[in-house]
Amino acid sequence: MNKVNANKIKAVIFDWAGTTVDYGSFAPVKGFVDGFKSIGFDITNEMARKPMGLLKIDHTRAIAAMLPEYISEEQILQAYSAFEATLFADIENHCDLKDHLLETVAALRERGINIGSTTGYTLAMMEKVLPAAEKQGYAPDFCIAPDQTSKGRPYPYMIWENMKQFGIQNPREVIKVDDTTADIAEGQNANCWTVGIIMGSSELGLNRQEVAGLSAEELEGEKKRVRAAFYQAGADYIIDDLVELLGVVDDINRKLAQNEPHKLLTPGPLTTKQAVKNAMLTDHCTWDEEYKAITTGVLRDITAIAANEDYATVLLQGSGSYAVEAMINCLTKAEEKILFLVNGEYGKRMLTIARNSGKTFDYLSFAETEPVDVAALEQKLQEDREIDTVITVHCETTAGVINPLEAIVEVAKKYGKKVFVDAMSSFGAYEINMPDLDIDVLASSANKCLEGLPGLAFVIAKKTLIEASKGNSLSHSLDIYDQYRGFYTGGGKFRFTSPTNILLALRQALDEYQKEGGLEARRERYRKNYTVLTEGLAQLGIQSIVAPENQSYIITTFDLGSHDFAKLYNTLKTEGFIIYPGKLTSLPTFRLGNIGDVYPSDMEALVKAIETYIKTQ
Ligand SMILES: *Cc1c(COP(=O)(O)O)cnc(C)c1O
16 A cells, blocks of 8 residues: 655666766767768767767667658668777777766765666677776676667666666666766656756767866856756756765755655645645646536536535635635625524634625534534524524534534524535535535535645535525635636636646546545545544543544544643654644644544554653653
């Protein structure tokens, strides 16, 4: 189940000519000029260099393709054999080591890093180069030529052979160092880190005397050109000299350490599946037909989780609160009175929204550790006949209380009220049958129990209610009616810039939801997580605050006792768990969410980590 996460750099794979030996990579250039002369073409050094990095026969073909005339296969082979003759006659004179190579390699080895290599030279050529380099003190731990694998650059096979040799599983633990764009492509195809070196590179194409003959500005101009070429080829780092490589290794190791996988035991954003994150890797255009079709599919699939064709889902760019605000703002009329049921932060947030948008409203307030009292609601509805809409939070994430949604809706409907639900942290994990219960509107987001990424929220509402809401909204950006029209008459069109990558991730998250087995399976997993967690911590004397019958299986508030939250947090973080501070004013607590791509085994590991923490206090 666990993928191997990149840990730190374990190998640096160097190219040969232009990168570690043969400053400026002149041996092949001379060879190609002679090679093409043999078939009657005068090519420039620049032309000879252009495909540098490729296996030499492929390089010959690439030059041939640049010529204005058709070059037959026979001519290509003739040019290649003339190229080889020149090269072999002279190759040992083009094996001078590049500046700072030996000390850099020694420093890398000191850090336990393997030194690998790939090349555009054939094995026969390398048989001349290797001993010449070794004589000067440079002998990488592994070398492979493209004619030893089925294909040369830009295929990644030579890098794979290096990884095989060094027993490396993850290409993100490998750096490829190169001096041409073809080499950088090889590294990219292997998904390694790629480093382009400027000085002495084939791309710069100058020998030491030529470099010395340039003015400072001229050299800067040439370097700028090379840097641009490497940048366009997608190099991760671009350096002047090999000596800078050690700093690159440090920087990558720092990034890898930051990427240490951890489990977010918070109410969102959550730990998500790799497949969900990977879905973000394409750039999409908002109004493209294919993209609009994806959007339409997402709307349909979200609706199907809780409702039927009498309802529509409207996505909104933003976090969950944007959908809550839109729901309150657009789907109630100015003269309507709203009753909010408040037993935590999210209920209070809705009061702020209502106040700021000048709504007429009242509220009933309950303790944060207690559910909404349905009897109190009924009494209120008897007393105040003006109320049109009752709005409640389903799972109050503040303490983790699950409110009695069915009973609330039943009473509200008995008095003919509309019911809106903030189902942010329950949607996808608790059954909410909107048509059966006659719930009018629900708000949630991509990054809670759907296990998508943050950036998209949505409301599911009765179509009749949305269609009657034209002109209600005080906000243009959050206008549900307008957004609905874009989606349903515009064929899946977002009104404004769509968070395209996040939508693709949501598409994947919905696929994962179905793959897991939908609501039933996800609910089951969360319940198991919850049970393992609460029972395990109870054994350690850590009790949850909310009574079990009112406690959600989403997030739980625990008594912190005399423990120091910051200390507990930091210790658990080093173990790969991110916990959440408590929010109760009455006593010190901490919270643990058990939703997202987390499993009972993670909960067991967390309980163990907390046990170890307690024992060492
Ligand atoms: C997460 C959450 C929200 C939305 O919060 P955002 O930070 O805007 O995503 C609203 N209500 C509840 C109950 C939540 O759990």
